[in-house]
Amino acid sequence: MIVLNNHIYFSAFSDTHGRELWKSDGTTAGTVLVKDVFPGIASAHTIGLFKINKTNNRIYFVANTNVGEELWVSDGTEAGTQLVRDINVGAGSATPMLGMAKDNKMYFSADNGINGRELWVTDGTQAGTIMLGDIYPGGTGSTPQSMTVFNNKIFFVANAPQTGEELFQTDGTVAGTSLVKDLEPGILGSDINLTSAVIVNNKLYFRAHTNLTGYELFVTDGTANGTELFFEIDYWTDGFPVIFKPHNAPLDGSPTPLFQNQYFFFTGFTLDHGTELYISDGTRTGTRMVKDVNAGFSDGVPYAxxxxxxxxLYFTAENATTGLEIWETDGTAQNTRMVFDANPNNTNEGGLYLITPDAIVNNNLLFAGPSGDEAANRLQYDGFIYQRNNGTLPIFVQSFTARLQAQTPVLQWQLNITSNNNRYQLQRSADGVNYTTIESYQPTQGAVTKTYADVAASALQQKQLYYRLAIENNNGSKQYSNIATVTMPNEVYGVRVLQQAGKPQVKYHLSKNNTSLQVVTATGAV
Structure with a gap:
């Protein structure tokens, strides 16, 4: 189903017309047949609905009639619903596979019965429906697939006799359709996946395979020189990255909506850690594993x-204690945690929890999974509502740092606060284990940047000091930020050594906070 001009368009069956294209405005009277494409009880089997909702407000779909499976277009009226072009002339079927829309044109693959399955484009008219080159000459076809819009062009994967399946691009003309780069030189192909590709900083990130790297994360700026390996997750084996593309990512080539306007997530495999969650800001130095959820070489995040x-980011993860459950992360290891144990009695296999694209409603996370109440040998999925306001972390630490300024520790932190009702404390420790609160805060909602000078620290006479933020959850439990350390100065004003032959050595030590006298005998005793 798709929505266009306040109507839902869908395929439905009736005894009178068979399966055809229908629309509805949400009322009984407003639910009507758009057109009986294949007249009578024979079904047109309208499939693959795809809309272009810019200036021409059209729906493209594939229908089967006496000219075979071909491409149709509709503006929502009976008169405006018509065959675009009989691509495979006669009763043969072109069987179009719709791909991507750009600039009021639809890009798709089709088989005209002569050239095999190749890339086509249409503006909704017969004259404006053309094949964009015979990439694999002859009747074999290049089988274009995995299309995405990037750099004001359509990028897609196609099979050519000299390269195998590789990355191609088109500007909508025959002359402007070309190979981007043969990542795996020769005919083997690089098995590129653009389905979950993301656009960050005017670059396209995607998964591909070469004999040298295995399956890893690649990047392109649209040129051959700018298409290369981006991040090798594991040198010794396939990293097999799976990008967590946001469900609201636009299809028109606009930049991908990034997490916190900066990051995207993906999973990757290493021999040491199994499959775990990674985060990237689009730079190699800014790409890292978030947390080893399932410690050791077992998979922690096996499903996308x-x-x-x-x-x-809410995601399904597992460990040896709880099995598969719902986890959340703000991109930091310390704030990556399980948020709900739906099946607490099962320590080995919690079950597969389903998170739909519309899973967050009124600040509640909706998901389903087996709760452990099902009868033996029967998998039963129960509905759950995880309330984000109840027992969850309302304050998210973006950064927490410490530095020494004028012999005084200065702490600085940035927070994203989603609740007005939760306190947090600044804590200090002399040993990194036992902490005491030195300041408490009642936060206000929104982004917060604070600085604190610990002027009392110099009186502690400690060489090393440890600091952290302690954040109270709504249920009374606490979460902690990273630990920031400061090395205090010795502040030595003078050391004088008095030595005479055959006499004890005397060391006199003077600093800001203490004075000491040390006597060392000729035998080395202190």
């Missing part, structure tokens, strides 16, 4: 089941 919110 996820949902982005404004402040968190």
């Amino acid at each position: 089941l996820y949902k982005y919110s404004n402040t968190h």
Whole structure:
């Protein structure tokens, strides 16, 4: 189903018309047949609905009639619903596979019965429906697939006799359709996946395979020189990255909506850690594993089941204690945690929890999974509502740092606060284990940047000091930021050594906070 001009368009069956294209405005009277494409009880089997909702407000779909499976277009009226072009002339079927829309044109693959399955484009008219080159000459066809819009062009994967399946691009003309780069030189191809590709900083990030790297994360700026390996997750084996593309990512080539306007997530495999969650800002130095959820070489994030919110990524993860459950992260290891144990009695296999694209409603996370109440040998999925306001972390630490300024520790932090009702404390420790609170804060909602000078630290006479933020959850439990350390200065004003032959050595030590006298005998005793 798709929505266009306040109507839902869908395929439905009736005894009178068979399966055809229908629309509805949400009322009984407003639910009507658009057109009986294949007249009578024979079904047109309208499939693959795809809309272009810019200036021409059209729906493209594939229908089967006496000219075979061909491409049709509709503006929502009976008169405006018509065959675009009989691509495979006669009763043969072109069987179009719709790909991507750009600039009021639809890009798709089709088989005209002569050239095999190749890339086509249409503006909705017969004259404006053309094949964009015979990439694999003859009747074999290049089988274009995995299309995405980037750099004001359509990027896609196609099979050519000299290169195998590689990355191609088109500007909508025959002359402007070309190979981007043969990542795996020769005919083997690089098995590129653009389905979950993301656009960050005017570059396209995607998964590909070469004999040298295995399956890893690649990047392109649209040129051959700018198409290369981006991040090798594991040198010794396939990293097999799976990008967590936001469900609201635009299809028109606009930049991908990034997590916290900066990051995207993906999973990757290493021999040491198994499959775990990674985060990237589009730079190699800014790409890292978030957390080893399932410590050791076992998989922690084996499925690409996820949902982005404004402040968190929710995802399915597992460990040896709880099995598969719902987790959340703000991109930091310390704030990556399980949020709900739906099946607490099962420590080995929690079950597969489903997170739909519309899973967050009124700040509640909706998901389903087996709760452990099902009868033996029967998998039963129960509905759950995880309330983000109840027992969850309302304050998200963006950064927490410490530095020494004029012999005084200065702490600085940046927070994203989603609740007005939760306190947090600045804590200090002399040993990194036992902490005491030195300042408490009642936060206000929004982005917060604070600085604190610990002027009392010099009186502690400690060489090393440890600091952290302690954040109270709504249920009374606490979460902690990273630990920031400061090395205090010795502040030595003078050391004098008094030595005479055959006499004890005397060391006199003077600093800001203490004075000491040390006597060393000729035998070395202190």
